[in-house]
Amino acid sequence: xxxxxxxxxxxxxxLDDLEPDERTLLEQHLGxxxxxxxxxxxxxxxxTALGMATPRRAVPAGTWALILxxxxxxxxxxxGSPVPPATR
Amino acid sequence: xxxxDRPGDARRDEEARLLLRVxxxxxxxxxxxxxxxxxxxxxxxxxxxxxxxxxQDVVQEVFIAAWRDAARFDPARGSVGAWLFGLARHKAIDVxxxxxxxxxxxxPEADLELEVAPDDVDRDAWERMRRERVLxxxxxxxxxxxxxxxxxxxxxxxxxxxxxxxxxPLGTAKTRIRTGLLRLRDLLGDxxxxxxxxxxx
Ligand SMILES: [Zn+2]
Numbered sequence: 001x002x003x004x005x006x007x008x009x010x011x012x013x014x015l016d017d018l019e020p021d022e023r024t025l026l027e028q029h030l031g032x033x034x035x036x037x038x039x040x041x042x043x044x045x046x047x048t049a050l051g052m053a054t055p056r057r058a059v060p061a062g063t064w065a066l067i068l069x070x071x072x073x074x075x076x077x078x079x080g081s082p083v084p085p086a087t088r
Numbered sequence: 089x090x091x092x093d094r095p096g097d098a099r100r101d102e103e104a105r106l107l108l109r110v111x112x113x114x115x116x117x118x119x120x121x122x123x124x125x126x127x128x129x130x131x132x133x134x135x136x137x138x139x140x141x142x143x144q145d146v147v148q149e150v151f152i153a154a155w156r157d158a159a160r161f162d163p164a165r166g167s168v169g170a171w172l173f174g175l176a177r178h179k180a181i182d183v184x185x186x187x188x189x190x191x192x193x194x195x196p197e198a199d200l201e202l203e204v205a206p207d208d209v210d211r212d213a214w215e216r217m218r219r220e221r222v223l224x225x226x227x228x229x230x231x232x233x234x235x236x237x238x239x240x241x242x243x244x245x246x247x248x249x250x251x252x253x254x255x256x257p258l259g260t261a262k263t264r265i266r267t268g269l270l271r272l273r274d275l276l277g278d279x280x281x282x283x284x285x286x287x288x289x
Contacts, residue, residue, distance in 0.1 A: 044165075045276075048167060049218070051128050053218075053222035053226075054132045
């Protein structure tokens, strides 16, 4: 399969539209191909750019306060693993 | 994280560090991400769900999920922004499933109004410029690809729904969406990684 085909899979993945076997193929290839890894990253940036390009509306006041009160009842990382050191 | 440095990496790294702090229970880090992304996430959710009540729910759910599931973010796979928009799209589609049986409101191209933003409240000139560039790239897509990408992204239709709405085979819908995204990547090129002057870098 060509790199181009893998990038098409990455585009499918960016909108969460991959069959399980396609996802396996893609993950495998991304693990070993740097250029497709960078390509997949750019496709993620396309998704971000599209999101940022949405015609803007004002977020209702008080939304952050609602989030804040919700997260104070739910510890961060409650469904994940312990926090690793914040260095890379 | 052995990829070469490119423009935009500083912002990506900074936001990945913010998410690490979120994972560690830092509310201020979450608030920082909220300030950067809530406007766009809300707008996208509004576009997809067609209602401010739903859109507010989506934004709440996205940031609560980011708080709870920060450990699931993998910086090697993409940026924090892409992750948040992915979450938002998911949650928006979930909300629609929960709340309505009449999903057929989205016309193929008519009411997206991507060219004009009458209630545009964004004050940031750089963001506006960047948005213009993205919309311009969208306009440059071949019509069938553009329609499919817009339905899949801005109307939040699944690929099956896109194919049904347009009366085209599922495989064709998938191909148009995928090649449309790839074409956008080519059209946008280096500008994808750009960031506002003085912001983050
Ligand atoms: Zn490759």
